[in-house]
Amino acid sequence: MNFKPRDIVDQILPHRTPAQNQAKAYAPANIALCKYWGKRNETLKLPLTGSLSVSLAELGTHMQCRIAETDRLEINGQMQAADSKAFRRLFSFLELFREPGTHFHIQSTNTIPMAAGLASSASAFASAVNCLNLLYGWELSDRSRSILSRIGSGSASRSICAGFVEWYCGEQPNGMDSYAEALDETWPAFRIGILCLSDAEKAVSSGVGMQRTMDTAVLYQSWPTQVARDLPLLRRSIQDKDFECLGKTAEQNAMAMHATMIAAWPPILYWKPESIRTLHRVQQLRAEGVAVYATMDAGPNVKLVFLEPSQSDVQSAFPEMQVVQPFGSTCQD
């Protein structure tokens, strides 16, 4: 059977009668340590493999939704045209949840740069689902909200939870077993460093890049094997607090994902000269004894993974780095 997004939404939602006139919600962005790269089902955004991420605490999307006479979308205070990409993508998603004739004024505020491989679509779709859940009073479980977010943007499934999050590949054709769940682990010293080398819009969207890679990169055939190796390594390294294993696995996984893109036709070169310079600098820091690892998403930016004791060394090498504490401040914990 060929399931449509609407079928899944119908199955999950208890009703379509708003409980309030407006609601506000938040969802964090997330950085995958084992990447989601390739779908087995395009319309339901079902992944070919599982993935594992860490949510970015206060970096994400705040969304406010108000029932109104017309659809309106404001992002970071800027009204979006009805024919803009962002408007069309968000409202065709919201359409799945509301009765015909219902309209929303949406105000969305990102605390993370958009469209530069910094996963802002993940937090946008997850915060939209969180927002509708309150607006309609559905009281949906994390699992249901994860599935619904996934239909908007695959990696949004992981933005429902905080901390380390695993998105299960699942195998059912309706995708009801493809959702994300938080790992029952905290790691207060864990740090993510964000280097925003470019906030220019990407020439190739991640969706297009993913499809082109699957269609044309011979090396993509080995990607599921890579993930099958990396997921258990990451789970175990988080459990054992084995930072070296976590860092190596995350960096190699990200490099392997980019490798599949580079091997596509035409080659998908998200890397910019500054990306390469940063990757070389990270290798050099490690040679100097600093335990820091790099990860990259579908874009030119580099994110660093390290522990609190290395923070000053990493920050001196990258003064412009923005540091995220996925488990809150170490002092408070």
Add this chain to the structure above:
Amino acid sequence: MNFKPRDIVDQILPHRTPAQNQAKAYAPANIALCKYWGKRNETLKLPLTGSLSVSLAELGTHMQCRIAETDRLEINGQMQAADSKAFRRLFSFLELFREPGTHFHIQSTNTIPMAAGLASSASAFASAVNCLNLLYGWELSDRSRSILSRIGSGSASRSICAGFVEWYCGEQPNGMDSYAEALDETWPAFRIGILCLSDAEKAVSSGVGMQRTMDTAVLYQSWPTQVARDLPLLRRSIQDKDFECLGKTAEQNAMAMHATMIAAWPPILYWKPESIRTLHRVQQLRAEGVAVYATMDAGPNVKLVFLEPSQSDVQSAFPEMQVVQPFGSTCQD
């Protein structure tokens, strides 16, 4: 049976009595359009897959060998210390061919920059074999000289011939079926553009890079599939003079080879910021309608592949480019 290089040399050489006191020979460097990346036998330099290259005409190594009282090696007019890497690598190879007590003064002149992924070891070992063949008067076939060169440096097997050259993978454990042969095709308009972005010695030698990739890159598992796809495409595109197919296949093959390195641990990043800038520029030129494709070997440098009619467009984009005519000047042909 575990064959040693000496066994193979013994099998090929008719005798070890010099016919002259000195000899001079030349071999061209070569650029692979389908790369050699990975050995199935380290000591005999037997490859895991076949490969296909184009020889660089006048860019290569001129070698003069004179029988002398002691071993001496001069490269580009510079005397090399007996404990230098170049000296030890060349003389441990020459040792296989001469009687104990025989010594050589070697003068080698490269017309191509060394150790920057510009395949100077290929032309060095091939010219050494060509030189010994004359010095000893062996009158060896191309095939025999290709096998002997291969033992010095895998890709040297291809530097025995001019034009388009295929190195057969072979399957015999003694490697007697792993040699290179020229394709019976000329393409006078074919051009190689060399961009020497860096002539610094590489941090990771190609031999080490190859081994690390085989040992640690999950994606390397798909490399033989990539080659199995690319070799026939290249053969056919050369035969049909289908430049677009040749260019696409060569660029994708090179990118896939680098992808396997990037996916290794630690990642092998031969790319420098300038390499990325060049690859982006090549994509941009193609978008502007110029049929130019990139290839890269185990180093930061980029080589361009194009046809004579595009030369002025490519040269304006890359004024520092050195152009090679693998089939001689078009005017003379």
